[in-house]
Amino acid sequence: MDLATLKEACSQYKKPTEFKPSYGTAGFRADASVLSSTVFRCGLLMAMRALKTGSVTGLVVTASHNPVEDNGVKLVEPTGYMLDQAWEVWANKLAAADDADDTCAVIQELFQAEDIPYGSGTVMLAHDTRPSADTLVKAAAAGVAAMGSLPIACGLLTTPQLHWMVRQCNARLKHKEKAYFEALATGYARLVSGTQALGEGLVVDCANGVGAAKLQVLADRLAPGMAAELRNTDGAEGRGLNESCGADFLQKERRLPAGFHDVPDGARCASLDGDADRLVYFRRHGSELELFDGDRIAVLAALLVMNILKMLPATEQQAPFTVGIVQTAYANGASTAYIKERLRAEVRLTPTGVKHLHAAAEEFDVGIYFEANGHGTVLFSAALVQRLHELGDESAPAKALLALVDMVNQxxxxxLSGVLLVEAALRRKGWGLDQWAALYTDLPSRQLKVKVADRSVVATSHAETRVVSPAGLQLLIDDAVAAAPQGRAFVRPSGTEDVVRVYAEAASRAAADDLARAVARAVHATTAGVGPPP
Structure with missing residues (x-):
């Protein structure tokens, strides 16, 4: 490592004096105008991660469901998963370094602490449709190159596509974008073989993001077997990105997305977010929206998998493979009850954040996780996949599960993979949205945000369902919950901004709203909330 050359490169990407970047649930996000130093340093970090692991790593420039003026960065492990949690500390240290000298000092500290070998690694880079992407991808590439490593420009991709490509590359399998489309499309075709196409087409809100063009490729490959009408597809220069549309907008606001007011009542609709890693389904009832969120997708996925597992040869069922559904406290209580009481499957509760759910899901032969916001997937253990291959062509259920393994981005x-998962599950069941909706009835819920001076004043335990500090807040929440019929509520600090998030559910919409406001007032009163109480 040439320290003088490295220091010169670092000096080209100075951190704005007042900017205090902080690693959130999946990376860094902020106004794009202040992010160049952070993204450059993430390039440094992922080059070091590549050297440490001896494998290819990845970096995606995106701010997911945030407004177009924001941007951010998500970091990809050689496994295709999110950044190892132990390295989040180093990401924060690098991002917070004041100048080139401090940045180089952190780099030297990291090399020593992690015993990183010197050499050249490879980092794959991608970006979404934001107009700030070009500048920030160049910053990331400069960071990788400053470490003497090779940046590979993969261009415009969804976040999940780059995760998949990094995973495949390190497994020495086909990993170009063409291979991604082939795996998903052929897996879907095999899984739905012999079933009837759904009676009506799917209408998709693409959030004016990168998912529009990519989903169109899949739809074209699968036509006419999966008819899809794509809306909110104007991703040019970030126009309309996540603006009154997208999965996060629907899940939080419970309102129809822009451009959907002429969709017929009851039509099957889906919504992606800006970088296409979240998915919810919905249908219109006049001006109202009925949401099929991540909880319902998880239940549908569990039904699909468990039904196929039951069809395996009797010898395989004597020592059944484990199936677990991983949820957070945001999961609707009705979905949790259905999984436990009707599916009789294990429910594992974790803190919010995909990194927590993903780790828990790996403990099962089939681990299913979807946050309520629609971010999730299905994982299959190596032991299960090996056994399915051993059964081979002799078992139609084994072939169906292997098709699912190929179709699902693990x-x-x-x-995009989620859309195929839902469509395949409905086709194999012969269901429309009515049957899916009838599985259980959601308890009404409400989410609020309370602005605070410092989100770190709120600490939680028990998978974020109990408040540890500030003193007295949990007692106020307990009192509010006790007064609400079928009440449940919790609070948690945001991972990306100085707000405390409030979740409440109860037997009626009015009761849920009242409970959410009562808890929000309690947060405001005990945390020096900014502005008037909710």
Whole structure:
């Protein structure tokens, strides 16, 4: 490592004096105008991660469902998963370094602490449709190159596509974008073989993001077997990105996305977010929206998998493979009850954040996780996949599960893969949205945000369902919950901004709204909330 050359490169990407970047659930996000130093340093970090692991790593420039003026960066492990949690500390240290000297000092500290060998690694880079992407991808590439490593420009991709490509590359399998489309499309075709196409087409809100062009490729490959009408597809220069549309907008606001007011009542619709790693389904009832969120997708996926597992030869069922559904406290209580009481499957509760759910899902032969916001996937253990291959052509259920293994992006939540998962599950069941909706009835819920001066004043335990500090807040929440019929509520600090998020559910919409407001007022009163109480 040439320290003088490295220091010169670092000096070209100075951190704005007042900017205090902080690693959130999946990376860094902020106004794009202040992010160049952070993205450059993430390039440094992922080059070092590649040297440490001896494998290819990845970096995606995206701010997911944030407004177009924001941008960010997501970091990809050789496995295709999110950045190893132990390295999040180093990401924060690098991003917070004041100048070139401090940045180089952190780099030297990291090399020593992690015993990183010197050499040249490879980092794959991608970006979404934001107009700031070009500048920030150049910053990432400069960071990789400053470490003497090779940046590979993969261009415009969804976040899940790059995760999949990194995973495949390190497994020495076909990993170009063409191979991604081939795996998903052929897996879907095999899984739905012999079933009837759904009676009506799917209408998709693409959030004016990168998923529009990519989903169109899949739809074209699968036509006429999967008819899809894509809307909110103007991703040019970030126009309309996540603006009154997208999975996060629907899940939070419970309102129809822009451009959907002429969709017929009851039509099957889906919504992606800006970088296509979240998915929700919905249908219109007049001006109202009925949401099929991540909880319902998880239940549908579990039904699909468990039904096929039951069809395996009797000898395979004597020592059944384990199936687990991983949820967070945001999961609707009705979905949790259905999984436990009707599916009789194990439910594992984790803190919010895909990194927590993904790790828990790996503990099962089939681990299913979808956050309520629609970010999730299905994981299959190596032991199960090996056994399915051993059964081979002699078992139609084994072939169906292997098709599912190919179709599902097991690196990370993937809205495109998720669309195929839902469509295949409905086709194999012969269901429309009515049957899916009838599985259980959601308890009404409400989410609010309370602005605070410092989100770190709120600490939680028990998978974020109990408040540890500030003192007295949990007692106020307990009192509010006790007063609400079938009440449940919790709070958690945001991972990306100085707000405390409030979740409440109860037997009626009015009761859920009242409970959410009561809890929000309690947060405001105990945390020096900014502005008037909710």
């Amino acid at each position: 690196a990370v939540g993937d809205a």
